[in-house]
Amino acid sequence: MARAAVVGAGMTKFGVHDKPLQELFGEAALPALDDAGVEPSEIDAFYFGNAMSGQAENDTHLGPKLASHVGMAGVPVQRFEDACATSSNAFKNAVEAVDAGIHDVVLVGGVERCTPETGQDTAAMTRIFASASHRQYEQPTGLTFPGVFALFTKRHMHEYGTTEEQLAEVAVKNHGNGALNPNAHFGKETTVEEALDGPIVADPFRLMDCCPFSDGASAVVVVSDELADSYDAPVDVSGVGHATDVVPIGDKDTPHVTQAARDAAAQAYEQADTSAAEMDFAEVHDCFTGAEILASEALGLVEDGEGGPAAEAGRTARDGDVPINPSGGLKAKGHPIGATGTAQLVELTEQLRGTAGERQIDGADSAVAHNLGGDAATTVVTVMEVRQ
Numbered sequence: 220m221a222r223a224a225v226v227g228a229g230m231t232k233f234g235v236h237d238k239p240l241q242e243l244f245g246e247a248a249l250p251a252l253d254d255a256g257v258e259p260s261e262i263d264a265f266y267f268g269n270a271m272s273g274q275a276e277n278d279t280h281l282g283p284k285l286a287s288h289v290g291m292a293g294v295p296v297q298r299f300e301d302a303c304a305t306s307s308n309a310f311k312n313a314v315e316a317v318d319a320g321i322h323d324v325v326l327v328g329g330v331e332r333c334t335p336e337t338g339q340d341t342a343a344m345t346r347i348f349a350s351a352s353h354r355q356y357e358q359p360t361g362l363t364f365p366g367v368f369a370l371f372t373k374r375h376m377h378e379y380g381t382t383e384e385q386l387a388e389v390a391v392k393n394h395g396n397g398a399l400n401p402n403a404h405f406g407k408e409t410t411v412e413e414a415l416d417g418p419i420v421a422d423p424f425r426l427m428d429c430c431p432f433s434d435g436a437s438a439v440v441v442v443s444d445e446l447a448d449s450y451d452a453p454v455d456v457s458g459v460g461h462a463t464d465v466v467p468i469g470d471k472d473t474p475h476v477t478q479a480a481r482d483a484a485a486q487a488y489e490q491a492d493t494s495a496a497e498m499d500f501a502e503v504h505d506c507f508t509g510a511e512i513l514a515s516e517a518l519g520l521v522e523d524g525e526g527g528p529a530a531e532a533g534r535t536a537r538d539g540d541v542p543i544n545p546s547g548g549l550k551a552k553g554h555p556i557g558a559t560g561t562a563q564l565v566e567l568t569e570q571l572r573g574t575a576g577e578r579q580i581d582g583a584d585s586a587v588a589h590n591l592g593g594d595a596a597t598t599v600v601t602v603m604e605v606r607q
């Protein structure tokens with residue numbers, strides 16, 4: 220028996236959007252409802268994620284605004300904020316609600332604008348994002364998120380000999396996958412040479428190692444296991460794990476281990492009665508190329524220390540033995556913070572339904588999504604499977 224099922228999915232193209240947040244969200248939510256064959260009036264509750272709109276756009280109390288725009292005025296709405304893991308936490312709570320019998324049908328999604336369309340340039344948005352780091356012990360040092368993940372990756376390089384060429388291979392793979400995804404922010408491929416020649420952002424990361432600032436929205440319709448078979452093409456949610464790690468990063472003994480991801484993955488695999496070896500592909504939080512390598516190890520997809528060599532050997536390509544980020548990942552698909560978590564689940568849904576087009580992973584019937592927030596301080600891991 221599954222904990223829940225996804226019966227509808229929708230997302231906007233990630234990139235640059237000049238629309239208000241409710242209109243952008245509507246472009247993901249209405250297709251998700253349509254995909255599920257559900258009217259807005261049939262939604263019992265609406266859980267959504269948005270992390271930064273107060274600081275970036277002076278726009279808060281989004282719940283009723285988004286609900287009204289998609290014709291759900293009156294529905295109970297809950298907003299979640301967990302930095303980049305925001306809409307995954309909304310999804311986890313929706314799964315718990317239908318699993319507990321509190322609701323039958325829940326709309327879950329996320330929306331965020333991070334590009335200069337908000338009125339904030341790269342420097343200002345970098346500072347806004349840094350509000351998710353430790354106020355007293357990290358922010359005064361000037362540390363921002365490229366630097367945080369650069370530190371994690373440098374430690375991994377020190378421990379295992381991971382190379383800049385291996386980081387570049389992650390960027391090449393994800394840009395290649397993104398080029399097959401019409402919803403990706405970047406539709407262009409790159410090469411190892413171009414990646415290694417890019418300007419330094421935070422050593423060892425160059426431009427091609429970083430995700431961009433993106434605008435976008437994503438949404439899924441979650442129903443109880445009991446109701447799932449009354450919808451077309453339900454996809455099972457077999458497990459959702461959620462864990463936190465110690466902050467500030469100076470208190471982490473082994474930052475390259477990303478313990479919260481290991482703990483959340485263990486919960487999700489146990490709930491699903493499965494293991495990493497059974498996963499046919501993964502969508503992981505590659506905010507930076509090094510983060511994908513750390514995640515591939517934390518999820519147990521490869522042995523510790525093997526993340527870099529696996530990328531270099533093509534094992535994580537769509538036709539490899541552990542495909543990672545067939546959507547293009549945050550690196551190429553883009554990273555509109557609050558929309559990222561549910562966008563990963565849109566990709567899992569499409570792949571497990573066999574409707575992912577040119578980027579389809581042949582025969583995929585089990586997959587895992589990994590979404591982290593802050594300095595890997597919050598992580599949500601979800602296992603989804605073709606309905607039994």
Ligand code: COA
Binds near residue numbers: 341420427428554
């Ligand atoms: N990857 C690849 N190309 C990128 C890119 C990225 N991440 N970001 C920008 N570009 C490209 C743009 O398309 C543009 O190309 P063009 O000249 O052909 O049009 C060029 O680089 C310059 O774009 P611009 O927007 O001026 O870049 P920028 O210098 O303002 O920002 C980064 C680049 C890498 C500094 C910025 O995207 C960044 O900080 N990313 C990380 C965001 C982050 O920390 N997220 C949270 C993760 S936890």
